[in-house]
Amino acid sequence: MLDMKFVRENPDIVKQNLRNKFQEEKLPLVDEVIELDSRSRAAKQEADSLRAGRNTISKQIGALMGQGKKEEAEELKKQVSANAARLAELEEQENELADKVTKIMMTLPNIIDPSVPIGKDDSENVEVTKYGDPVVPDFEIPYHTEIMERFDGIDLDAAGRVAGNGFYYLMGDIARLHSAVISYARDFMIDRGFTYCVPPFMIRSNVVTGVMSFAEMDAMMYKIEGEDLYLIGTSEHSMIGKFINTIIEEEELPKTLTSYSPCFRKEKGAHGIEERGVYRIHQFEKQEMIVVCKPEDSPMWFDKLWQNTVDLFRSMDIPVRTLECCSGDLADLKVKSYDVEAWSPRQKKYFEVGSCSNLGDAQARRLKIRVNGKDGKYFAHTLNNTVVAPPRMLIAFLENNLNADGSVNIPEVLRPYMGGIEKLVPKK
């Protein structure tokens, strides 16, 4: 969410930002919200002065009552009543206008970083850097569910009967591998100085609207029936929400946290042929990292965050690349975002395994996360990034560590979490 004052003073920047994000349909909203804001402030000013008058008279009434001068008090009461109707009318206007302003402000996207490439959609995202050799072996790599089945590692049929499409049972070694990856990722981040955290897996609606745009909310979040609770789509939601309505001392920044949680997503939208199996699912587990920092530090943290994910994947012998989201593909709250993509030797292309975002002060403004600095209070910046999110990550893992004989290498870093074994041998 933008600062209303900023919009008022820089309508042209806000409009150019909309054009950069190919959201021309929102252009009229800028002038509209400035107009509504000015009417809102006018109503507030008039109402405030009426309230000031009422307060003064009420005090006088109190004094007169104290002295037992009831008749004079009654006279003054009439004066207050005279303005009551106008005040009620103004108060209604104030509320109505303020609601309209907020509603529009919630739909105006954050100002993107100047470094973000301009493009309409994900087809115009820009590759930044590649790490490792994207090897295509001389034997055929099966579809990931097929690899898992060779280890009796997945039961999608049962999951379908129990919970429906988009769920899974991981079994045996594959399930163990899943947990090993999460545990390794947790320790990897702890070693890099992040504080480990297990957060709530459900959050209230006010936190939901604080951390994401309406469009995202509708497409992602599961609501608990009869309660003001939503299942989290990522622990970022509860981790950023942790700081709602707080004032953090500047010396305490940055807050660097790594959290584990299951993630629940509706995944509204088309499911392509490449999204069978455990690629796009309603429930997965994720190790996440988040940072709350000073505004001037957020670009630095952004680079550190995505680098962590690259390093983690490289330590498991998985080639990756970073892809910068172009303006049109960037969610409304984000200032800048990189996807981390892993190499798929089967598809001979990279696919998304993580997403690193700098939200600027957008979440902080919505959630009122402020910093007490030497020169006054200001909104913090927030960032988040995937450490690792299996089971999707297992697709990359299995494809890249598969041998011609069907066995799967366990990279050295994972062995302590896998009972020391170096290789998974298929049962079939």
Add this chain to the structure above:
RNA sequence: GGAGAGGUAUCGAAGUGGUCAUAACGAGGCGGUCUUGAAAACCGUUUGCCUUCACGGGCACAUGGGUUCGAAUCCCAUCCUCUCCGCCA
């Protein structure tokens, strides 16, 4: 889930319809006096948001409504915390 108590500033806590809500009182923090230094003592200071060029004004006592000329105080709803009981991994 049942019964009870409670939610006021950084913390503890007073205020139960007005004339002490920025808010008593106590503690903590910050600045100062005193001291070789420290402690103690003493003095001062210590919420946030909105609005205004400014002076100023408004709002906030968990949250949202209501009653009233006027609400921390009375009424209704919701949330949270604590104690006891029940249930439970």
